[in-house]
Structures are given as structure tokens and as C-alpha cells.
Amino acid sequence: MTLESDAVAGATIELLEARLRRLTYILTGATDWNGVPTTPEKPASLDETVTRRLARLETELEQLSRSIPAVRDVLQLHDHNLDLFQTTPPHEIPEGLTTQTLASIVMSYATAFPETASRLxxxxxxxxxxxxxxxxLIELQPQIDRVAHMQSEQAAEISELRMRTARVLQRWYDVGLVGSGECWAEWEGRLEDVEREVRRSEVIRQRREEEI
Incomplete structure (x- = not known):
């Protein structure tokens, strides 16, 4: 009895996993190289979850139905006539169609037959x-790969040279321009101080000469 229960539990888990994989593929549409559906990415926030997005869609649809009469009429038609919106599988022929109706459906696609034949x-x-x-070309593939690798290395070297050039320019700007400007400003201040002292000495000398 325990073995049967374990087998039933294992089969149930496998069915649930298969359904989960199908739902994952329906939501993401992506698979890995083995064909196994990839796990969807975790939402960045609570507002990006499926339930919140569905709630927003329902709210927007309700707002549209209030503001646009055509949308409200379509929703009412869907609520009262669900059979009109049920899709028929493509491999099943709807019952109750006459031969004339089927012929008209086939003839509506008659223009696509010559186009398909011409493409084939x-x-x-x-x-x-x-x-x-x-x-x-296959023999050249290793050489192409080497050239591509060389190009990637050259691109990396060019990027590094650009960064070094930017640092050199920044250094030249800081030392050559800003430093020179500060040096000239300091020299100009010293010259002004010297000129001020010279003028003061001349004024003192003239006053002494006048007193004599």
C-alpha cells in the first residue's frame, strides 16, 4: 500500500511539474537548449506581478467600458453569448456547415494558392x-575566429589608450593650465607687493629730501 501511495504521489508531482512547465512556456515563450521552458524572471516590484498586472488590465478595461460605448457593448455581448467567442480547433470541422459554406471558405483562400506555389x-x-x-569558407573559419579575437583585443587596447589619454589630458589641464595660472597669479601678487614697497620707499625718500 505504501508503494502504491508513493507511486501515485510521484505521478501526481510529475503531472503538476509538466503543467507548470507548460504554463511557464505560455508565459515566457522561451526555452533552453534542451527544450525545457526557462523560469521567468522575478518581478522587480510587487506592481510587476501577474496578479497586479491583471488587476490593472481589468481596471483599464472597466474604464474603457465606461467611456467608450462600443467596448461596453462588446463586453455585454460576450457575457450573454459566450458560444460566439469560443474558438474551434483548426483540426476540427464545425458541425452544421453545408457544402456551399465550406466551398466558400475554401474559395476565400484561393488567391493564396498560386502565391504559395510560386514561392515554392x-x-x-x-x-x-x-x-x-x-x-x-569552413576552412577559413579558424582564421576568421583569430581575426575576430585580434579585433576584440585591439578594441580593448584602444579603450585603454583612450582612458590613459583622458588621464594625461586631465593631468596636463590640472598641472599645465591650472597650475600655471596659479603660479602666474602668485608672481603677480609678489610683483604688486614689491611695487608697493618701492613706491613707499620713494615717498619716504622724497619727504626726507624736502625736510632737508
């Missing part, structure tokens, strides 16, 4: 690449 014919007319050319 154009595929047959496409030239097949030469085997030697394809083999030569």
Missing part, C-alpha cells in the same frame, strides 16, 4: 552553393 517554385530555382566554396 522560386525555392527550387535558387542555386545551391558550390561545395568547394562552402569547404573553403
Amino acid at each position: 517554385t522560386s525555392l527550387n530555382d535558387l542555386p545551391v552553393p558550390d561545395a568547394q566554396s562552402s569547404a573553403a
Whole structure:
């Protein structure tokens, strides 16, 4: 009895996992290289969860139904006539259709038949690449990979040189321009002080000469 219960529990878990994978694929539409649906990314905030997004959509739809009469009429039609909005699987033919109705449905797609046939014919007319050319391209692939690797290394070196150039320019600006400006300002201040002392000495000398 325990083995049967374990088997039932294992089968139930497998079915639930299969359903979860199908729902994940429906939500994300992405799979890994094994075909297993990838886990959706965690929402950045609570407002990005599925329930909040559905609530916002319902609120927006309700606002549209209040402001636009056509939307309100469609919603009322959907509520009272659900059978009109049920889709029929493509592999099942609806019951109750007459031969004339089926013929009209087929004839509505008649214009697409010649176009499809012409496209298939154009595929047959496409030239097949030469085997030697394809083999030569395959042989060149390692060289192409080496060139691509060399280009990536050169791009990294160019990026580093740009950063070093920016640092050199910044250093030249700080030392060459700003430092020179501060030096000239200091020299100018010293010259003004010297000129002030010289003028003061001349004034004192003139006063002494006048007293004599």
C-alpha cells in the first residue's frame, strides 16, 4: 500500500511539474537548449506581478467600458453569448456547415494558392552553393575566429589608450593650465607687493629730501 501511495504521489508531482512547465512556456515563450521552458524572471516590484498586472488590465478595461460605448457593448455581448467567442480547433470541422459554406471558405483562400506555389517554385530555382566554396569558407573559419579575437583585443587596447589619454589630458589641464595660472597669479601678487614697497620707499625718500 505504501508503494502504491508513493507511486501515485510521484505521478501526481510529475503531472503538476509538466503543467507548470507548460504554463511557464505560455508565459515566457522561451526555452533552453534542451527544450525545457526557462523560469521567468522575478518581478522587480510587487506592481510587476501577474496578479497586479491583471488587476490593472481589468481596471483599464472597466474604464474603457465606461467611456467608450462600443467596448461596453462588446463586453455585454460576450457575457450573454459566450458560444460566439469560443474558438474551434483548426483540426476540427464545425458541425452544421453545408457544402456551399465550406466551398466558400475554401474559395476565400484561393488567391493564396498560386502565391504559395510560386514561392515554392522560386525555392527550387535558387542555386545551391558550390561545395568547394562552402569547404573553403569552413576552412577559413579558424582564421576568421583569430581575426575576430585580434579585433576584440585591439578594441580593448584602444579603450585603454583612450582612458590613459583622458588621464594625461586631465593631468596636463590640472598641472599645465591650472597650475600655471596659479603660479602666474602668485608672481603677480609678489610683483604688486614689491611695487608697493618701492613706491613707499620713494615717498619716504622724497619727504626726507624736502625736510632737508
